[in-house]
Amino acid sequence: MHLRMDQWKHAFKLDPDRDLSDDALEKICLSGTDAVMVGGSTGVTFDNTVDLLARIRRYEVPCVLEVSNREAIVPGFDLFMIPIVLNAKNTDWIVGQQHGAIKEYGAILDWKQMMTEGYIIMNGNSAVANVTEADVKLSLKDVEAYARLAEHLFRCPVVYLEYSGIFGDMEWVRRIRGLLSESRLFYGGGIDGPDKAREAAQAAHTIVVGNAVYNDLEQALATVKAVRE
């Protein structure tokens, strides 16, 4: 059950480690977005994740946990997205963390609720690049190879081109989407309003809006309508 993930055009990503008022959260959940993803690369704990899940559950929007560390695995989400950071130099973020989690929960997991994301980290200055020690010196050919690897060898339903914090090269994003036939291309990074949302939505299958929620909520909300035009 992937909640029609194959049809998502837009998602918001909320960080349990950042403050968001009830009013802002209501606007996000009623915005018409296809899903709310919960995740962040630092400061995500069991407690702040449970707290955010409970608040989002007042609304009907699909709510997905993008698992960011083993301590922050919380049951009760509609879907669990498991990142595999393909260009991590620290292999803990390719199979190590996942292995540890499966060792702990493997016997009780509902695998139909799990979905892998083949992450390609593009912004060397992002927190996620720092955590995973990502090798961001990538040519287009490198990125293409990672995308093919994620789709055909790892069979990830999602390939995630992660520019977190900066707006990426849309020509590259378009090229990667063009390669994929089974996996869906998620793009995230620097979408701060409707113009960039429109541009990114023309290049990727699904766009993800994160920091804008905290920096300029009205602009963030306007990204939903922009991808529906």
Ligand SMILES: CC(C)=CCC/C(C)=C/CC/C(C)=C/CC/C(C)=C/CC/C(C)=C/CC/C(C)=C/CC/C(C)=C/COP(=O)(O)OP(=O)(O)O
């Ligand atoms: C019954 C029960 C408990 C059910 C739960 C089911 C479940 C989920 C079981 C676990 C199954 C499993 C295999 C889990 C994997 C666990 C795990 C920790 C995997 C590693 C994930 C990973 C590689 C994380 C690296 C960081 C990352 C890619 C995070 C994603 C979010 C992200 C990129 C946020 C953006 O961060 P950024 O903007 O750079 O930084 P800020 O946070 O500062 O904004």
Ligand SMILES: O=P(O)(O)OC[C@@H](O)CO
């Ligand atoms: O925070 P921004 O830059 O919008 O990026 C969104 C998301 O891809 C982060 O994981």
Ligand SMILES: [Mg+2]
């Ligand atoms: Mg962020």
